[in-house]
Amino acid sequence: MITRDSVITCPRCGHRKAERMPADACQWFYECESCREVLKPEPGDCCVFCSYGSAKCPSMQIANEPRCK
């Protein structure tokens, strides 16, 4: 079962926000609505959801590999 809902936690200020992930694209940038920090994936991660979200992105859930590069 694939979940498209992920809660992103800002590493700078700790703000949490539930976001809906796109099914077929990875999101490289995410701006925290609280502190305006622009988050980028950590090395080895394919998108901001894999780095900061409560759930990995759909392509990682399906195939355990990023399909978005």
Ligand SMILES: [Zn+2]
């Ligand atoms: Zn923040």
